[in-house]
Amino acid sequence: MIEVNNLYKSFDGKPVLKGxxxxxxxxxxxxxxxxxxxxxxxxxxxxxxxxxxxxxxxxFDGRVWSNLSLPEQRKIRTEVGVVFQGNAxxxxxxxxxxxxxxxxxxxxxxxxxxxxxxxxxxxxxxxEGVNNKFPAEISxxxxxxxxxxxxxxxxxxxxxxxEPNSGLDPKTAIIIDNLIHDLTVxxxxxxxxxxxxxxxxxxxxxxxxxxxxxxxxxxxxKSQVFFTDNPDLNDFVFSSSLFxxxxxxxxxxxxxxx
Amino acid sequence: MYLESIGKYSLMLKQVFKKPxxxxxxxxxxxxxxxxxxxxxxxxxxxxxxFIGGVVTIQTARNLSNPLIDKLYIGYATFKSIVLEFSxxxxxxxxxxxxxxxIASTIGTMRISEQIDALDxxxxxxxxxxxxxxxxxxxxxxPFLIVIxxxxxxxxGWVAGNITGMVLTEDYLKGIRYDFEPFDITYALIKTVVFAxxxxxxxxxxxxxxxxxxxxxxxxHPSGYLDxxxxxxx
Numbered sequence: 001m002i003e004v005n006n007l008y009k010s011f012d013g014k015p016v017l018k019g020x021x022x023x024x025x026x027x028x029x030x031x032x033x034x035x036x037x038x039x040x041x042x043x044x045x046x047x048x049x050x051x052x053x054x055x056x057x058x059x060f061d062g063r064v065w066s067n068l069s070l071p072e073q074r075k076i077r078t079e080v081g082v083v084f085q086g087n088a089x090x091x092x093x094x095x096x097x098x099x100x101x102x103x104x105x106x107x108x109x110x111x112x113x114x115x116x117x118x119x120x121x122x123x124x125x126x127x128e129g130v131n132n133k134f135p136a137e138i139s140x141x142x143x144x145x146x147x148x149x150x151x152x153x154x155x156x157x158x159x160x161x162x163e164p165n166s167g168l169d170p171k172t173a174i175i176i177d178n179l180i181h182d183l184t185v186x187x188x189x190x191x192x193x194x195x196x197x198x199x200x201x202x203x204x205x206x207x208x209x210x211x212x213x214x215x216x217x218x219x220x221x222k223s224q225v226f227f228t229d230n231p232d233l234n235d236f237v238f239s240s241s242l243f244x245x246x247x248x249x250x251x252x253x254x255x256x257x258x
Numbered sequence: 259m260y261l262e263s264i265g266k267y268s269l270m271l272k273q274v275f276k277k278p279x280x281x282x283x284x285x286x287x288x289x290x291x292x293x294x295x296x297x298x299x300x301x302x303x304x305x306x307x308x309f310i311g312g313v314v315t316i317q318t319a320r321n322l323s324n325p326l327i328d329k330l331y332i333g334y335a336t337f338k339s340i341v342l343e344f345s346x347x348x349x350x351x352x353x354x355x356x357x358x359x360x361i362a363s364t365i366g367t368m369r370i371s372e373q374i375d376a377l378d379x380x381x382x383x384x385x386x387x388x389x390x391x392x393x394x395x396x397x398x399x400x401p402f403l404i405v406i407x408x409x410x411x412x413x414x415g416w417v418a419g420n421i422t423g424m425v426l427t428e429d430y431l432k433g434i435r436y437d438f439e440p441f442d443i444t445y446a447l448i449k450t451v452v453f454a455x456x457x458x459x460x461x462x463x464x465x466x467x468x469x470x471x472x473x474x475x476x477x478x479h480p481s482g483y484l485d486x487x488x489x490x491x492x
Contacts, residue, residue: 049378077381091367102380105280118332160379 081151296399311414333433
């Protein structure tokens with residue numbers, strides 16, 4: 001479980017995060033949504049320790065990040081898997097070397113053990129046989145799956161995905177969403193997904209947090225989305241006529257229909 | 259402002275020179291950098307040095323046409339200018355440009371494509387992982403490059419002197435041995451090591467340290483890294 005308490009961050013005097021508090025539960029896909037510039041990425045990067053917050057605390061299963069020494073922080077980072085928006089695969093390494101990298105850095109496994117684990121995670125993301133290819137030689141969707149495979153190779157306790165569907169077609173996006181959800185359940189991770197993809201929210205949003213102008217505006221789950229009267233959420237989620245019609249339909253049929 | 263920079267520089271230095279997290283991976287990276295920064299520069303360094311040696315000899319010979327001046331001074335002047343200035347200073351500047359562009363583009367791309375963030379969130383000391391092998395490879399291999407440059411520069415001078423008939427082999431050899439001071443070589447190598455450290459480290463500092471300590475969340479454009487590289491070259 002990750003707990004964020006009263007998080008503030010500003011850049012050049014301009015506040016971006018204004019006292020956000022949230023709890024991200026284990027074994028669930030926790031989603032952070034919001035319009036561009038709402039502070040989602042800064043929020044996630046603050047949790048990851050890539051940005052130093054001005055105020056507030058972040059704790060990983062009770063371990064308060066700011067109270068930890070650098071080696072202790074690095075230890076927590078080995079428990080974290082991250083899928084970046086642009087995948088962040090090392091382009092000079094093959095797919096196998098990319099996935100093997102965290103194991104080479106942080107474990108004492110033999111090469112055959114590492115290869116076995118690489119094949120195991122590649123199988124989990126349905127991507128067998130690409131071991132010797134370079135990231136540039138595979139498609140965007142495949143790269144995303146490789147990034148996921150690298151993120152889970154060390155059995156992470158915390159999984160972060162920054163806009164995992166950006167640049168993907170709707171079908172591949174749903175495959176990636178379901179994969180993230182399956183991996184969250186399988187590894188019992190605390191998964192945090194930063195997105196503004198409505199399909200993802202409706203597909204796997206077990207806990208949703210809406211950010212607006214650096215504030216937390218709403219918190220709930222995917223079925224509550226249809227029955228809330230929060231104007232910011234309605235404005236964000238039901239901005240397209242298709243989703244407005246879906247909302248009307250779901251409301252007509254009642255909560256049990258979703 | 260300057261004090262702040264010195265502070266950042268020192269903090270980065272502390273991170274860079276920590277013990278590598280995985281020795282095996284460090285040595286792999288170190289030898290890769292030796293190849294990328296050193297071995298691949300041999301051709302260019304040799305080519306430039308050989309021709310510059312020739313040019314220095316011809317120019318010196320043309321300016322020492324007075325029959326009262328011994329011809330050995332042509333070899334002497336060529337040797338001194340190559341050993342004391344050309345090889346350690348100019349070759350280092352050329353290398354800083356070439357290698358600087360290479361480093362700026364690779365590290366810059368890694369930064370933009372979030373590969374450095376990926377290293378950080380994995381718990382890898384990215385400064386140590388990326389900077390230490392490069393700096394140590396430069397410090398280790400550049401003296402060899404400079405020795406090669408000195409040798410080829412002097413050789414180029416001899417070849418040019420012989421082909422043009424401006425200086426005889428005997429005079430040239432006498433000249434390069436005349437007033438030979440072994441410390442000149444040591445001095446040139448010290449200069450190289452200091453230059454290699456400063457140029458590589460300051461470039462990497464500009465690229466990596468700036469974002470680390472003043473990260474503002476904004477995206478960085480690739481041209482920004484080339485600016486850092488150009489600044490470093492100047």
